Amino acid sequence: MALTLFEVAVWRDGRLRMLDQRLLPREERYLEFTSAEATARGIRDMVVRGAPAIGCATAFGVAVEARRLAARGIPASWSEAMAPGMRLLMESRPTAVNLRWALERMRPLLESTPPADVPDRLLAEAQAILKEDHEACREMGRHGASVLPEKSGGGVLTIMTHCNAGALATGGVYGTALGVIRGAVDAGRSLRVIACETRPFLQGARLTAWELHRDGIDTTLITDNMSGHLMSRGEIDVVVVGADRVAANGDAANKIGTYTHAVLARRHGIPFMVAAPLSTIDLQAADGSAIPIEERPEEEVTHLGGVRVAAAGVRVRNPAFDVTPAELITWFACEKGVVATPDRQKIAGLFSF
């Protein structure tokens, strides 16, 4: 299939350029970032979102910060000079581990590179991360698609997904969960997609529906609370989602609501796939309970498009993620292949070859 390449987080004329995903699908506006501080704010405010995309944005945020500092002269210690900006990036969002992963790839280069070469070296590393993301997504898509069930009678396979784990959540092409869907289309599978709207930020309604429609993939939008009803009617064959952080035992943090879909899928005997690159696995988190769950501002729940929809005076909770225990995950798909019923041993095995 012909694929759109989105400028999720790219280098352009010495700056980090990002498509402002908050305005989609109504407007395609691009913002430019020239410091780590501005990049961190962009990540926090969700100009860019999706764990792999945040990883790419973070890497370019480090590169742009080095360029900003170098314009005033090469610092005596790159590590010291970069520390405040890297801390801001690290603190921008707590759940997506790709942010920390990207910083850990960039940080050693501050010391191992001749000082004058640091800005170029960091940029080259950020570009490498972006390129690896494209390759990982394509591989993950191919692997994930290969295990999708056949629809009996040769019918159309109905795949449900939650949030946006697409091109817009990664380096701008394929995606993770949507990479699996695109991989299935490439493999000639006949399929349709059920996209959950994903309250409160509506990534499903705004982003997934938009990018799949652009690619000509048959997509039906539902509100998040309809998945159980459709499953009970036999209208969903498989669930495929992304992840923001996968613990060492296979527990997966993903957008709020994912856990609910997994519980429902189990009740109805529907396979449940998590697709994410190795960079999303946090071996330091023993299990899901070690993954920090971000609580976001109340206004995301009470307001829509700047207009208050909820009654005044009411309290609000807004956890942005939940944890799906490994026991509910049928397959974990990554660039190395597919692991059935992930556990500690199988996850560790992904890093050993």
Added chain:
Amino acid sequence: MALTLFEVAVWRDGRLRMLDQRLLPREERYLEFTSAEATARGIRDMVVRGAPAIGCATAFGVAVEARRLAARGIPASWSEAMAPGMRLLMESRPTAVNLRWALERMRPLLESTPPADVPDRLLAEAQAILKEDHEACREMGRHGASVLPEKSGGGVLTIMTHCNAGALATGGVYGTALGVIRGAVDAGRSLRVIACETRPFLQGARLTAWELHRDGIDTTLITDNMSGHLMSRGEIDVVVVGADRVAANGDAANKIGTYTHAVLARRHGIPFMVAAPLSTIDLQAADGSAIPIEERPEEEVTHLGGVRVAAAGVRVRNPAFDVTPAELITWFACEKGVVATPDRQKIAGLFSF
């Protein structure tokens, strides 16, 4: 506790007057109805919603139609004259059985009453239905509250509810699920409420949060997809919802998303209560599969406050209800009392004394 009495569906100066619930909480506007046709449109367009409230509105819609016809002269056959209007009412919404129930209470009066007295007799019956609703909700609230679990250590009981099964969903006071909550407050219980916003129409965010806040009950709003996360963290003690139609075996149709909460509650060992008056039980429906599920317009999902939020070109599903099987229901509370783990025999028993 001091209770607000809402004008959900009341008789005023020879007309049916209804609070326009579509505009809440931003505006309290009242609409007046002088025919069955206009009333049916009001029900379909959700000026009024909630099964018991629809029952009251239907009864007054019949009364106002008779008054309209009588103004042109007493018809030769009331049954024939009223048939078109009653059909429009019957077809206004398919799932809430209280609509049919109200019509079945009104219809025999067309033949059994001296023709000149029919308008007054129908109005008296509608007023009786409204009064009975108030009493049923109060009794249901008292019964339902009596079985709510104690919080260990004397702590605050956290009750989750979905949609609006409150004063606004009934005759204007107490409510069904919220009647149980108000009953618990009256009984001196210390509690807080988690209200699910209830996409796509946001009855939880707009109506439940509004009416509970007015009554001074501690209420926290969440999006529907957060319930699983909160349950997995031990933050919900009991779920209480209403119903739009209960089948003879105890299966309960209620607002879309209810089934999902019930599945999650079962996984986490959290009791799940359905509260509804006997008028919501449909003994003609053997089980949940016999309950028609309304599919509503796409715009309810794609637009918010008149503004399109979803990507253009995407398909939409919008089932307004789902069915929770009786096996997932811990208690069914009605005006006659509370039935644990409802089944065909126990539901039948509610009508035998």
